[in-house]
Amino acid sequence: MSKCRFIKAGAILGAAATVSIANAGDVDVYTLEFTSVDYWSGDQGALDPADANYNGQPTPGLEIGRAFGGFGCSNADVTVCWNTGSAYENWASECSMAMTMSDGTPEGEGYYGLVSIFPGQDAGATAEGECLTFTAPDPQDYDFLPFTYVVPSDGVVSMAVYSIWNDGTASRAGTVNTLTTYFELAAPLPEGCVDATGACAEVHAEPGCNDPSCCVLACDASVGGDPFCCDIGGTWDSTCVDLAVALCGIFQYECETTSGSPANDCVTSAADAVNGTVYPFNTTNANTDGPDEVGCGSAEEDLPVWNDIWYKVDVTSDSTLTATCCLTAEFDTKIALYNGGPIGSTYNPETLPEDFLACNEDCDDPTFFSSELVWSVTGGNQYFVRLGGYLQAFGTGDVRISWQEPDPPIEPQTCDNPGNDPVTQSADDSIATGGIACAANNITVDNAYARVYEKAELGGGTYAINCVNFGRANSGTYIPGVINIFKDPDGADPAPYVSLEVLASIPVGLYATPDLTALDTVSFGDKPLCVDLAEGETLVVELSYASSTDGFVTFAGGDNNATGATWIRSSPCGIAEYMMMTDIGFTNQWYVELSGTIDCSEDPGCPGDFNDDGVVDGGDFGTVLAAWGSCPSPCPQDLNNDGQVNGADVGLMLSYWGTCP
Secondary structure: OEOOEEEEOOOOOOEOOEEOOOOOOOOEEEEEEEEEEEEOEHHHOOOOOOOOOOOOEEEOOOOOOOEEEEEEEEEEEEEEEOOOOOOOOOOHHHEEEEEEEEOOOHHHEEEEEEEEOOOOOOOOOOOOOOEEEEEEOOOEEEEEOOOOOEOOOOOOEEEEEEEOOOOOOOOOOEEEEEEEEEEEEOOOOOHHHOOOOOOOOOOEOOOOOOOHHHHHHHOOHHHOOOHHHHOOOOOEOHHHHHHHHHHHOOOOOOOOOOOOOOOOOOHHHOEEOOOOEEEEEEOOOOOOOOOOOHHHOEHHHOOOOEEEEEEEEEEOOOEEEEEEOOOOEOOOEEEEEEEEEEOOOOOOHHHHHHHEEEEEOOOOOOOOOOOEEEEEEOOOEEEEEEEEEOOOOOOEEEEEEEEEOOOOOOOOOOOOOOOOOOEEOEOOOOOOEEOEEEEEOOEEOOEEEEEEEEHHHHOOOOEEEEEEEEEEEEOOOOEEEEEEEEEEOOOOOOOOHHHOEEEEEEEEEEOOOOOOOEEEEEEOOOOOEEEOOOOOOEEEEEEEEOOOOOOOEEEEEEOOEOOOOOEEEEHHHOEEEEEEHHHHOOOOEEOEEEEEEEOOOOOOOOOOOOOOOOEEOHHHHHHHHHOOEEOOOOOOOOOOOOOEEOHHHHHHHHHOOEEOO
């Protein structure tokens, strides 16, 4: 089960790596005080010294290139606000520290995000226009990964307070009433670690090892290391290797099998996958030979992929790879992917932690929480698919591994024939703020949103939909989505989902939105969708998309409903059936406009009568078979307007079968 949760759309600054191990030697500590200063989001200038919203405090005259040891804060007293005009409140957990540092490269100088001042406090004011004060008087101390970050080339280190989220109101997120921050500069690198060339996990005749962060820990007696390992004239012996492995968390590959182990129990004996093949598996007697993976986003801090088995994929052209046991595994699974280098190359399993690409915990499986991983892969490379369990789970199932050249991006659409009677449940056309989405590690998983319309909202009779205009947001790269239009025979709640009758499905490309949000559209072109609801039935408009690989995808709108509600569905967050957004604690609403005309054409024609002989029969069915597959608009045989002629269109055609009315 993944650690998925609903979070707000927002900008996140790249974070600096920290550890919990103290640094060795003498350190110099510098303290900075913040008193009665406002703080803003990063994209409002909070981290730009030239901006009026900047609150950074500088410490000049420091030794250029000296490594940082740690940082922290205390005496925190911060007022967090729900600004007027925002769909929801700023959270205390979004109030964070940042510091100017360098990773040793010219392009790596600047502000780095550190940590939240109030970690885990996803709360704020309870009403729009109000503020709430949070306090954390006790010290919070953190250590940097040793010798990873250094004083920038200007010798100035600044610390600032900022919000990781912009509420879209052009107002400050809150006020720092009091806050004491500090940073420390670490002692110089031990002499044996300077310019050392030997690997930390290998015995060699010289002192020290080539990873300064690990070298200093292995030689630090205060954390269990041995200074001998860094003594000039000494050697990096097996004791030093053991210390480095233990203190630095170095991954050392081991795979011990038994007579009952699966043949592909080890990455070194991975099964060669054939494109599109389904493989039965049983992980009961498999060991766990791969590294822990934080990237899986598992709940309960469950980092291993337990009882893992392996498959090798050779990809000859750039493709989209899918590895899925969704609804075909009988236990809670994880699927991870690793880059194995060029096809045919000998793979070194010691590099698995560095070769990790992606992981999926949960697909739309509310029973077993099985997995489906989709990832873009590069031609000429080999990849390793790793399948295992969550919280020591193991069992049986089937996994299908396939890859194909990705479909070209769906072209943006325009509403060239807008209707005369647009319908919206929003008070205005604002799409100022991004919405809510289920996400793991700030990357969105499967989500769907809906609006529900009663017959009276559509004029009380038939209604012809020309286009659907809607707000959305995407902080990452392009992903495909779909606008589905359903009829709900039961009305009211759009549930159960399986009872909804598909009227149309239109694919839509969800491109990146550099301005945070965008107004998008899908169009029925010159063939409007005629909606004819019986009494008690409702129309459901849905935006649905699968997991992103690198971004946060959601709807856009504001807290501006005139009628109706926004509904959300996301199995990874435990919502298999639609619920109102307000029922999970969020007030933001999705902006949707139906661009259509009350009363469909007086001559509805005869759908399915493609040869115009007044009868829907076998002759028309033959034209459907001739058009089978991808069928770009205009395509009369594509009865549900989804860009494909397939079984769904056959089903609609059968409903029209016989003499035309």
